[in-house]
Amino acid sequence: MEETLKLVFPYVVILVGVLLAFQGVLMIVAYTVLGERKVLGWIQGRVGPNRVGPWGVLQPFADLLKFIFKEDIVPNESSKLIYYLAPMIALTCALMPIVVYPFGPTITSIDWSFLPYGIAEGVHTLRLVIARIDVGVLFVLSITSVGVYGIMLAGWSSNSKYSLMGGLRSSAQMISYELAMGTSVIGVVMLAGSLDLTEIIRVQMGSPWYMRWFIIPQFIGFVVFLISAFAETNRVPFDLPEAETELVAGFHTEYSALKFALFFMAEYVNMFTVSMMATVLFLGGWYVPGLSHLFDVGSVPYALISIGAFIGKVIFFLFLYIWIRGTLPRFSFRSVDEFRLEVPASARPFEFDRDDHSCVLPK
Amino acid sequence: MDMVSTALFFLFAGFAIMCAISMVYHKNPLYSAISLVGVFIALACIYLTLAAPFIAIVQILVYAGAIMVLVVFVIMLLNLDDEPNTSRLRYLYALGGGLGIVLLAQTLFVVYAVSRTPNTAVDPNATVGNTLDIGRAMYTEYLLPVEIVGVMLLMAIVGSVVLARRLSQPALELVIDNEQERVNEELGLE
DSSP states (O other): OHHHHHHHHHHHHHHHHHHHHHHHHHHHHHHHHHHHHHHHHHHTTOOOOOSSSGGGTTHHHHHHHHHHHSOOOOOTTSOHHHHHHHHHHHHHHHHGGGGGSOOSOOBOOOOGGGSGGGTTTTOOOBOSOSOOOTTHHHHHHHHHHHHHHHHHHHHHHTTOHHHHHHHHHHHHHHHHHHHHHHHHHHHHHHHHTOSOHHHHHHHHHHSOGGGSSTTTTTHHHHHHHHHHHHHHTTOTTSOGGGOHHHHTTGGGTTOOHHHHHHHHHHHHHHHHHHHHHHHHHHSOTTOOTTHHHHSOTTSHHHHHHHHHHHHHHHHHHHHHHHHHHHHOOOOOHHHHHHHHHHTGGGGTTOEEOTTTOOEEOOO | OHHHHHHHHHHHHHHHHHHHHHHHHOSSHHHHHHHHHHHHHHHHHHHHHTTOHHHHHHIIIIIIIIIHHHHHHHHHHHTOOSOOOOGGGHHHHHHHHHHHHHHHHHHHHHHHHHHHSOOOOOOTTOOTTSHHHHHHHHHTTTHHHHHHHHHHHHHHHHHHHHHHOOOOHHHHHHHHHHHHHHHHHHHHHO
16 A cells, blocks of 8 residues: 555656646636736727626636637538637647746755655655646747647648648748747757756846846847747737638638637637747746845745746746737838848848848858 | 656557558659658657657658658649559569568568667766767867768759759840740641
8 A cells, every 4th residue: 555655656747747737827828818808908099808707817718718608610511620629729739848947946944754655755846837847949940840730630620721821831831930049949958968957047047137038148049039939829919810800710711619719719729838938938937146145046025026026037938929919000011021031130140131032051 | 757758659659650651552643742841750759769860850850840840841842632543553563672671681680680689778967969969079089971961962063053043144045035935837737
């Protein structure tokens, strides 16, 4: 009995961690939607949602109820299997990268001996990351690249012109900006000498004060990363896949009820994971400079403040998304293509000739 | 622990085989392509259980995330809905059968060879699959193959640029003139 408990205990810890992390992320995502509607309202001189609960705080749950009780319409001429599969792929690929991000520092000060049967024997540390893998950065990039299928297949299987155009636009955009994103990360990886996200944060902590966060030595990389992150998540000003004046609603035109909700959630979860990536790579993750002078490293308050700092930095990026949505108009498809070639390329020692889009060395 | 990894192996291997069969048997090219993506992902999972995370991730990044996305993209653009006429491909049945027998023989040989070698458990702490060790091996021990592959990729890039390159102005005008003439002729015949 005790032996079995001891064997199972680490897996239980991982399972609880996964549940907590995913619940936390989904709650933040739900409130991002509310925050977006509120902030957009303020930017446009409106009030925003304020009917459900005080200050509208229960609005996300009302939205969810609405999605659940709507009629689920499936087009007759659609390819059923792929039509059902697409939203699942989109949401799964959006949620999966969460497992590799370190939310906070390792906690070493908790005494686990209060647990019964001594099941926590030999356990001294609690790492605030679900899975620490050697190739974290590549993992995130690869899962993001698989996420393109969700949108592409949704556009194809709906058997509608608008959906197909939206899907094609979206996948073309995501494929091309993936390259820019991969290139912008290379600088950070070379500075850190590792693809492990925990290690990248550790190297930033150990850097001299004038480059403590990698945003300082890698500022151009940061800008390129931010631009390609906006394009990857199909957000304004890159939201051509769902340009409502041209394509009705783009790739999810034919989706209704909970299937549409899955796409909607996938978009916001993608925003969240990309913001986490930007935080970890360029803003030092959970690291707060000078906090180790106030609290012991490894103690619970240190960890709590670090987690708070991490979430605060992520929320800053989420706010930036909303801010830009309230500020900038949408690109035309032609200018997205030119932008892709010119702006990210300017960060590299090549320049692109506007006329024939071929690559030439600087003069 | 050993039981868990065996169970995982059979789970992913079964998934891979299912996807492979569905890839071969589906008439619709898009379904085939999606099945192939399933095979790649299952293979990546098997690499992960063999303590080779780098290879697993690169498998997904390159094959599932880049190559197959382009294949699916092209299938979607061409919208290949009509079933192609297979009767003119009759001679391929013999070729396919022959290759299948070769593949089967190879598989049997691999099974035989594996059954001859003593079993060793996968060491989860082994560093062979780590990024650092792979990089070190690539740039020291296997430098020449890496360079050769690099030159080959460069040739492929140059080739695709040559193929996709815009024509110069006189050549372009010539092509347009020819096309115009052809269209005129066709209209004139009708």
